[in-house]
Amino acid sequence: MPSSTPVVPVHAVRHVLFDADGVIQVLPGGWYAAVEPFLGDRAREFLHAAWRDERPTLSGQGDFLPLLAAALAEHGVAEPAEVVHRAVWQRIERIEETFALIHALRRNGYGVHLGTNQERRRAEHMRTALGYDELFDVSCYSYDLGLTKPDPAFFIEAARRIGANPSAILFVDDGLANVEGARAAGLEAVHWEHTQGPAVLVDLLAEHGVDAHPPAR
Structure with a gap:
């Protein structure tokens, strides 16, 4: 039964x-808006380049901060990478x-x-x-x-x-x-x-x- x-x-x-x-x-306002104070109308271009640089670090290969610093320097931004990381990547x-x-x-x-x-x-x-x-x-x-x-x-x-x-x-x-x-x-x-x-x-x-x-x- x-x-x-x-x-x-x-x-x-x-x-x-x-x-x-x-x-x-x-990220309140979105990624592009968070980057605009540092990059202006180049925010989109910069972010996509930074994300490409970041990709290996997502799987633990290296430190992202020096890569971010290099990307900022390449785009003529004098702001320290720590400041940008805190204002953008940590803006959660x-x-x-x-x-x-x-x-x-x-x-x-x-x-x-x-x-x-x-x-x-x-x-x-x-x-x-x-x-x-x-x-x-x-x-x-x-x-x-x-x-x-x-x-x-x-x-x-x-x-x-x-x-x-x-x-x-x-x-x-x-x-x-x-x-x-x-x-x-x-x-x-x-x-x-x-x-x-x-x-x-x-x-x-x-x-x-x-x-x-x-x-x-």
Whole structure:
């Protein structure tokens, strides 16, 4: 006689891994506006060059600050790299609506984790000044892993550090390529960015069996 007990999948999602920029945090006004006081109408050109220089440091290869200093000098900017990094790369605002959802997930018994591409100096600011080391159970920064999204290896290593089967982890990112990389590694994944609003994310999580509603009192 068939049992009436519901069958729970062996690897039901018990962990949610969040991207940072565009999901839990933003740069107020955007990157170009943050750079304009230093570069004026060359802000876009400068930023794209700086991002190219930054790319190896995202996987822990070298220090971004000397590269930023060289890019500033090349563009005729005398401002110290430390000042520009603080004014632009560290100009981060937490998205409190997303953090309210993260707190609800934790109260509902889920592990909540961070998976983000960051060079070391910006990551250290996030970990300390923004308090992310205390807010997340496991933090997976690309510079520390030596791997960057969307490489599936990033997500396999993240799952190892979380201590869970990849299929028990749901990843949230505003970049479709990163979502596809997570899926290739065996994670569940949803494509979402903060301007869609937290209610949309709650519904997307629910499609994967994840309850992000605040616990009933």
